[in-house]
Amino acid sequence: MARMTAPVLALRDIRKTFGGVVAVEDFSLDIHPGEIVALVGDNGAGKSTLIKIISGVHPPTSGALTIDGADVTMSSATMARAHGIEVVYQDLALADRQSVYMNLFLGRERVRNRLGLLDRRAMIAETARLVEELDVRIPSPHAIIRDLSGGQRQGVAIARATHWARKLVLLDEPTAALGVAETARVEEIILGLKARRIGVLMISHSLDQVFRLADRICVLRRGRQIGVRRTAETDKNEIVAMITGVASGVE
Amino acid sequence: MSGTVQDTRRNPARRIDWQQHVVYLGFLAIFVFFAVVLRDTGFLTVRNLSNIVLQTAPVTIMAIGLVFVLSAGEIDLSVGSTVAVSALSAAVALNGWGLVPGVLAGLGAGLLIGAFNGALVAWLRLPSFLVTLATMGLFAGVARSLTDLRSIPVTNGAFTGFFGSGTLFGIPSLVLWTVAAVAFGHLAFRETRFGAHVLATGDNPRAALVSGIRVPRVRLAVLTLSGGLAGLAGLLYAGRLQAAKYTLGETDLMTVIAATIVGGTLLNGGKGSIVGALVGSLMMGMLNNGLILMGLSVSDQMIVRGFIILVAVALSLREKAS
Ligand SMILES: Nc1ncnc2c1ncn2[C@@H]1O[C@H](COP(=O)(O)OP(=O)(O)OP(=O)(O)O)[C@@H](O)[C@H]1O
Ligand SMILES: [Mg+2]
Numbered sequence: 001m002a003r004m005t006a007p008v009l010a011l012r013d014i015r016k017t018f019g020g021v022v023a024v025e026d027f028s029l030d031i032h033p034g035e036i037v038a039l040v041g042d043n044g045a046g047k048s049t050l051i052k053i054i055s056g057v058h059p060p061t062s063g064a065l066t067i068d069g070a071d072v073t074m075s076s077a078t079m080a081r082a083h084g085i086e087v088v089y090q091d092l093a094l095a096d097r098q099s100v101y102m103n104l105f106l107g108r109e110r111v112r113n114r115l116g117l118l119d120r121r122a123m124i125a126e127t128a129r130l131v132e133e134l135d136v137r138i139p140s141p142h143a144i145i146r147d148l149s150g151g152q153r154q155g156v157a158i159a160r161a162t163h164w165a166r167k168l169v170l171l172d173e174p175t176a177a178l179g180v181a182e183t184a185r186v187e188e189i190i191l192g193l194k195a196r197r198i199g200v201l202m203i204s205h206s207l208d209q210v211f212r213l214a215d216r217i218c219v220l221r222r223g224r225q226i227g228v229r230r231t232a233e234t235d236k237n238e239i240v241a242m243i244t245g246v247a248s249g250v251e
Numbered sequence: 252m253s254g255t256v257q258d259t260r261r262n263p264a265r266r267i268d269w270q271q272h273v274v275y276l277g278f279l280a281i282f283v284f285f286a287v288v289l290r291d292t293g294f295l296t297v298r299n300l301s302n303i304v305l306q307t308a309p310v311t312i313m314a315i316g317l318v319f320v321l322s323a324g325e326i327d328l329s330v331g332s333t334v335a336v337s338a339l340s341a342a343v344a345l346n347g348w349g350l351v352p353g354v355l356a357g358l359g360a361g362l363l364i365g366a367f368n369g370a371l372v373a374w375l376r377l378p379s380f381l382v383t384l385a386t387m388g389l390f391a392g393v394a395r396s397l398t399d400l401r402s403i404p405v406t407n408g409a410f411t412g413f414f415g416s417g418t419l420f421g422i423p424s425l426v427l428w429t430v431a432a433v434a435f436g437h438l439a440f441r442e443t444r445f446g447a448h449v450l451a452t453g454d455n456p457r458a459a460l461v462s463g464i465r466v467p468r469v470r471l472a473v474l475t476l477s478g479g480l481a482g483l484a485g486l487l488y489a490g491r492l493q494a495a496k497y498t499l500g501e502t503d504l505m506t507v508i509a510a511t512i513v514g515g516t517l518l519n520g521g522k523g524s525i526v527g528a529l530v531g532s533l534m535m536g537m538l539n540n541g542l543i544l545m546g547l548s549v550s551d552q553m554i555v556r557g558f559i560i561l562v563a564v565a566l567s568l569r570e571k572a573s
Pocket of ligand 2: 047048049090172
C-alpha cells in the first residue's frame with residue numbers, strides 16, 4: 001500500500017443505517033489519483049449506498065471522509081461536485097424531457113450575464129465537441145434524452161461525469177445497459193480518466209470487466225467489507241468466494 | 252464544428268413535436284368554425300374580436316404562472332381564490348389610501364398567498380395538489396369574509412385606466428399587460444437559468460437535486476410567481492369591471508388549466524410553453540364568446556368546454572405513453 005501520492009479519497013470506519021437496517025458498516029478505503037478501484041458484491045450489499053455517501057446524497061451515520069487529506073462533511077451533492085467528484089448513478093439521473101446539452105450542463109448552465117440568460121450556443125458547441133471526443137454515439141446535442149437508446153443515455157451520463165470531474169469519478173454499474181461495442185467504449189473512457197490522474201470507484205457485476213480495468217477490488221457482503229485485493233494478486237475464484245462467502249478459509 | 256450541429260439539428264429522425272402545433276391548429280379550426288357558423292351574428296367584427304382579447308387578459312396572465320408551476324411538476328389550484336382576495340384587497344386599499352397602496356395591496360396579497368403555498372410545498376414537502384386545494388377553499392372563505400360578501404366599487408380613475416379601460420398609443424392597457432407578461436414570461440422560461448431549473452425540477456427532481464439545483468427554492472419560486480400573477484389578474488379584473496367582488500376568478504381555474512395544457516404544457520412537469528398558453532387562453536376565450544353567440548345555454552356551454560378540456564388532457568397524456 002506504500003504510495004508516493006496522497007489518496008484523493010480516504011474513507012474511515014464508514015457506517016450507514018436506514019432506520020434499523022445496517023446498509024454499510026466498518027468501511028475503510030483509500031483511492032489514489034489515477035487508480036481504478038472496483039466495488040463488488042451481491043444485490044443489496046450496500047454498494048450504491050456507499051457511492052451515495054461519497055457523493056453527498058446520504059450523510060454517513062458515522063465515520064470520516066477525507067478528500068486530498070482534508071476532512072470533509074459531505075452534506076450535499078453540490079458540495080461533492082465542488083470537490084471535483086462526479087457520479088454516474090445507477091438510474092443515471094438525467095432529465096428525460098430535456099436535450100442532451102441541457103443535461104450535460106444540468107445545474108451548471110452557461111450564462112451570458114447576471115440575469116442568467118442562457119448561453120445555448122456555447123453549451124451546444126461544447127457538447128458537440130465532447131460527444132465527438134468521447135465517441136459516444138449521440139445523434140445531436142439537441143436530441144431529447146427520452147428519444148435515445150439505453151446505451152446512448154448511459155453515454156450522456158458518462159460524458160457529463162468525465163467532462164466535469166477533476167478528482168474522482170464514481171460509476172454505479174456504468175455498462176449494465178450496454179452492448180459489447182458500447183461497453184468497450186465506456187471501458188476506454190474509464191481508462192482515459194485513469195490517464196488524466198483521476199481516481200475511479202466503479203461498481204460492476206461483471207468480474208471480467210473488473211479484472212480488465214481495476215487496480216484493486218473491494219468486496220462487500222451484506223454491508224460488511226470483506227476485503228480488498230490487488231487485481232494482480234488475486235483471481236476470480238477468490239473474489240467469488242469473498243462475494244458469496246461460501247468457500248471456507250476466506251473470512 | 253458548428254456545421255455538424257446545424258446538420259444534425261435538421262436530422263429527419265428528430266421527432267416532430269406535433270403537440271406544440273396542435274394548439275395553433277385547434278385555434279384556427281375553432282376560429283374558422285365560428286367565422287362561418289356565426290357570420291351573421293357579429294363574431295368577426297373588430298369590436299367582438301378585441302373584446303375576446305380584453306376578456307382573456309386575466310386568464311392569460313394566470314396561465315403564464317401555471318406554465319411555470321406545472322413545468323416544475325407542481326400545480327396551483329388556488330389561483331381563482333387568489334384573484335378574489337387580491338382584487339378585494341386592492342379595492343379596499345385603493346378607496347382608503349389611493350393608487351399605489353391599492354396596487355401594492357393587490358400584488359402583495361397574491362405574492363403572499365403564493366409564498367404561503369410555496370413554503371408549505373417546498374419546506375414541509377406537502378403535495379402542491381393538496382396544499383392548493385386547501386388554500387383554494389381557505390382564501391375563497393377569506394374573500395367572502397373580507398367585505399361581508401359586498402361588492403367594492405373601484406372609482407380611482409388612474410387605477411381603472413392603468414389596469415382596465417385605458418390606452419397607450421391607442422393600444423388598450425389590458426393588451427399591453429398581456430403582451431408584457433407573455434414576453435417576460437417567455438424570456439424567463441425559455442432563455443434563463445431559472446427556466447432551465449424549473450424544467451429540470453419538474454422533469455426529474457432527484458436528478459435536479461444531485462445536479463446542485465436548489466429544488467425547494469424552485470418550488471417556492473414558481474408558486475410565489477403564480478400567486479403574484481394571480482394578484483395581477485385580480486388588479487386587471489378590478490380595473491376592467493370597476494369593482495371587486497368575492498366571485499372574481501371563481502370559475503377561472505378550469506379555463507386556466509385547460510388553456511395551459513392545450514398550449515402544450517405537460518401536467519406532470521418537464522415541459523411547457525408560454526406562447527402556447529397565450530394561444531390556448533385566446534382559444535378558450537374565443538370558445539366562450541362563440542358559444543354564447545351561438546345561443547347555447549350556460550349548461551350546454553359547460554358541457555362543451557368540459558369536453559374540450561378532456562380532449563386536451565388526453566392529448567397531453569399521449570406523450571407520456573409514447
Ligand atoms: N434510502 C434507503 N432507505 C432504506 N433502506 C435503504 C435505502 N437505500 C438502500 N437501502 C438498503 O440498504 C441496503 C443496501 O442497498 P444498496 O442499494 O446500497 O445495494 P447495492 O449493493 O447497490 O445493490 P444492487 O447491486 O442491487 O444495486 C439494502 O438492504 C437496501 O434495502
Ligand atoms: Mg446498486
